[in-house]
Amino acid sequence: MSRILIADDEAPARRKLVRFAEAYGGLDVVAEASNGVDAVDLIGMTAPDIVFLDVHMPDLDGFGVAAAIARSQTPPIIVFVTAHDRYALQAFDANAVDYLLKPYDRSRFTRAVERALERLSHGSAASIPLERVVAQARNEAGYLKRLLVPHEGRSFFLPVSDILCVSSDGNAVEFETARGRFRMRTTMESLEGRLNPAQFVRIHRSHLVNIDAVAAIEPAFHGDRTAILRNGRRLTWSRRYATRRADLLA
16 A cells, blocks of 8 residues: 655645545555645655645745655655646656646546556656656646636536636636626636647736737837737736747737
C-alpha cells in the first residue's frame, strides 16, 4: 500500500483526487492539506510516498513546499497539479515525476500514479523524458467546451464559444454573451488556464476576450489599445498584455 498526501487549497480538487485514488486501489490517503505550510508539516508527520501538490496555494506555494521537503532524508515523489501549463518546466526543475494539468481525467491520473510508483521502485533512473511529459500534459488536458453557470435559481450549460468576454469581480467572474450576462464563482487565473489560448486572450488584469468577438482594435494612450467588441463594448487592451500577443496587434 503506497501512502499519498494531497495538497490543494480547493476542496473539490482534493475530493476528486481522493476519489481517483480510492478507485485506483493500493493507495492510502494519509493526509490532506489546504495550504503550503500545513502541507510541509503534514509531510513531515506522515511520511507519504507520493504527494499530489497544487502549484497555487496560500502561505506557501507548491514550489516552496517542494523546496522545503527536498532537504528531508527521504523526500516523497511529487506530482504537481495545476491549471497552468506554463509552470511545467519549473515543476520538473523541482524534480517532479509528473505534471497533471487541470482538467484531467481518471486515465491521466492513473498514468501519473504509475509513473510515481515506477520512480519509487527504481529510483531516479525511471524518470520520464521531460519534453514528452510536458507535451502529453498539454495535449491531453483539453480545454473547456462549456461551463455550468448558475442563473436564477438553477444552472445551465453555457458554450464557451458564446462568450464575448469575461470580466473579473473579486472571487467571481462575469460572462458577457449575446443572451446577457452571467456570473460564476471562480477566479480569472483559474478560468484562463482552462480556456483555449488560441481562442481567448487576456487583454487586461480584469478582462479576457474571445478573439472572434473583437471587431476592431484602436490605439490608445501610453502604448495601450482599445478592443472594440461586436456588440460595441470597448475594453482597454493594456500594454502589459499586448506584448504577449503581438501577433494579433501587428
